[in-house]
Amino acid sequence: MRLFLSLLARNRLALAGGIVLSFVVLLALVTPLLPLADPDVTNTADRFKPPFSEGALLGTDHLGRDLLSRLLWGTRLSLAVGFAAAIIAATVGAAIGIIAGYYGGRTDNVIMRGVDMLMAFPYILLALAIVAALGPGLMNALIAVAAVNVPFFARNIRGITVGIAHKEFVDAARLAGLSDTRIILTEILPNVVPVIVIAMSTTVGWMILETAGLSFLGLGSQPPQADLGSMLGEARAALITNPHTSIVPGVMILIIVMSINLLGDGIRDALDPRLRSGALSRPMAATLVKRATPAPEPREEGVLTLTDLETQFHVGKRIYRAVGGVSLHVAPGECLGVIGESGSGKSVTALSIMGLVASPPGVVTGGSARFGETELIGARYETLRSLRGDRVAYIFQDPLATLHPLYKIGDQLIEAIRVHHSVSRSEARARALKLLEDVRIPNAESRLENYPHEMSGGMRQRVGIAMALANDPDVIIADEPTTALDVTVQAQILSLLNELRQSRGLAVIFITHDFGVVAQLCDRVAVMYAGRIVETGPTGAVLERPAHPYTKRLIACVPELGGGRRELHAIPGLPPAVDALPPGCAFAPRCDKAAEACRQGNIDLAGTGDRAVRCLDPEAPLTEAAE
Numbered sequence: 001m002r003l004f005l006s007l008l009a010r011n012r013l014a015l016a017g018g019i020v021l022s023f024v025v026l027l028a029l030v031t032p033l034l035p036l037a038d039p040d041v042t043n044t045a046d047r048f049k050p051p052f053s054e055g056a057l058l059g060t061d062h063l064g065r066d067l068l069s070r071l072l073w074g075t076r077l078s079l080a081v082g083f084a085a086a087i088i089a090a091t092v093g094a095a096i097g098i099i100a101g102y103y104g105g106r107t108d109n110v111i112m113r114g115v116d117m118l119m120a121f122p123y124i125l126l127a128l129a130i131v132a133a134l135g136p137g138l139m140n141a142l143i144a145v146a147a148v149n150v151p152f153f154a155r156n157i158r159g160i161t162v163g164i165a166h167k168e169f170v171d172a173a174r175l176a177g178l179s180d181t182r183i184i185l186t187e188i189l190p191n192v193v194p195v196i197v198i199a200m201s202t203t204v205g206w207m208i209l210e211t212a213g214l215s216f217l218g219l220g221s222q223p224p225q226a227d228l229g230s231m232l233g234e235a236r237a238a239l240i241t242n243p244h245t246s247i248v249p250g251v252m253i254l255i256i257v258m259s260i261n262l263l264g265d266g267i268r269d270a271l272d273p274r275l276r277s278g279a280l281s282r283p284m285a286a287t288l289v290k291r292a293t294p295a296p297e298p299r300e301e302g303v304l305t306l307t308d309l310e311t312q313f314h315v316g317k318r319i320y321r322a323v324g325g326v327s328l329h330v331a332p333g334e335c336l337g338v339i340g341e342s343g344s345g346k347s348v349t350a351l352s353i354m355g356l357v358a359s360p361p362g363v364v365t366g367g368s369a370r371f372g373e374t375e376l377i378g379a380r381y382e383t384l385r386s387l388r389g390d391r392v393a394y395i396f397q398d399p400l401a402t403l404h405p406l407y408k409i410g411d412q413l414i415e416a417i418r419v420h421h422s423v424s425r426s427e428a429r430a431r432a433l434k435l436l437e438d439v440r441i442p443n444a445e446s447r448l449e450n451y452p453h454e455m456s457g458g459m460r461q462r463v464g465i466a467m468a469l470a471n472d473p474d475v476i477i478a479d480e481p482t483t484a485l486d487v488t489v490q491a492q493i494l495s496l497l498n499e500l501r502q503s504r505g506l507a508v509i510f511i512t513h514d515f516g517v518v519a520q521l522c523d524r525v526a527v528m529y530a531g532r533i534v535e536t537g538p539t540g541a542v543l544e545r546p547a548h549p550y551t552k553r554l555i556a557c558v559p560e561l562g563g564g565r566r567e568l569h570a571i572p573g574l575p576p577a578v579d580a581l582p583p584g585c586a587f588a589p590r591c592d593k594a595a596e597a598c599r600q601g602n603i604d605l606a607g608t609g610d611r612a613v614r615c616l617d618p619e620a621p622l623t624e625a626a627e
């Protein structure tokens, strides 16, 4: 709750809306205690007194009634009716939606067709029809407004419930023997409540407007009772001659609806932090680049060379330094392993290369990524697009998320080929078939006609590799492609990648958190921690003589099959938050060799030959000779 309130308070517009609405609600609550004139007492001798008249701060209406008094009593009534209608509509609609979504099948069909029939009528016409049937009056207007909004809540909540009802935790609750009612109350409802609150907060203003509309037409509150809509309706005839009688209730409606909408947007954002971080907003076509200095010249040679690459996430006032000056290179036919715990910046580094980090909130703030002679950071979108998937290809961790679920495998491969090469469909199909055979998919011809969900995880990952190979790229960036697979399939995929690399001269950047995989596949390895490379060198040398305490501990975590009994040492503590990195060595809080000097200032990546380490007191010398 405290987090929700602090998120809400950080949104200035929502805060302003909340303050204004609180003030209006407070005024409405204390209205009976205020020394106001009777809102219903007429005095035709004082009709149409202008604002700031003696004894009538906001003037009087066509019957000489005090406008300030009627405004406050009317606001009280309009707010009460609007909120009551919202609560009734949300409760009834959510109940209908949950029942339809949870039980599905015929129950869902019958309920939702009824809801569809209600939604087929325009809102206001339906409300008018209900009030016409029930008769004019504020209570009937409330029922009408609530009724026409029930389908909106029912549809929304039903959609959310359908998704939740098939989740594993609901299956687990069923297996545990919980009744349907209990599952709905303890598993489903807590998950849909935020959606109900969000829908309510954004529709309550609309319901106040609808109620005011019915009162304006004479179907809501009846004379002499005042609500904001009826005040507007009564002032209609004097709109030109005495505009203040319309302006006073009109401005109040505007203030209430605006403040509710601003607060509602803030509540929605605070309940869904992904919206605040920009995670759900449409990302730019390429990562935003804001470099304070020009791109540095590469210090190493390779088909792909990163130099001092920096990528940050700007979320509100917070800056997450996900990649803090990474330099690495990979040569044709070489496999470079990038290893580190989750959150060490491996994937963000890989995605930054081709401008694939979502902006907002991602920003490349420095450094360079060269593909041959082409600078990729800050390159025109057309340049990046022509290289993506053609010269530099990616294999992602979850092929089910990257393959389009509604297109056949063959069509997706053909599209990947034809996006970059003007070949006929039949030529592209022949190439797609060859690719599936290359990645050893049995019955490749028939597999072209399969949808992703018709294949196993290992087969889908092979399709992901085939797609990465579709245009004979120079570089493949494989981002934990075997993490979700079982060990036998993982071994097959790794040996396949290795063969393809050697036969095609591919440069591979292989991202993983498993030193076992690095040992099997990679020529060199770069160890990342808190967005920086802390050790790099040939795989054999790093495995034999890890120099950085973090590398040594990562290796100690890998079990060895047939290696005898050995205690596996977990690394104590957690990686630091990249929006609050400690000064000096980021590993110091977890390092048992940490000294005062380690916490003082920047520690450079220093080394000899092809090995380097970022540590003041390495575990081992970087060269055998130095030992």
Ligand code: SF4
Pocket: 548, 549, 550, 585, 586, 587, 588, 591, 592, 593, 594, 595, 598, 603, 614, 615, 616, 617, 618
């Ligand atoms: S610099 Fe110090 S704290 Fe950091 S890894 Fe080396 S010894 Fe440990």
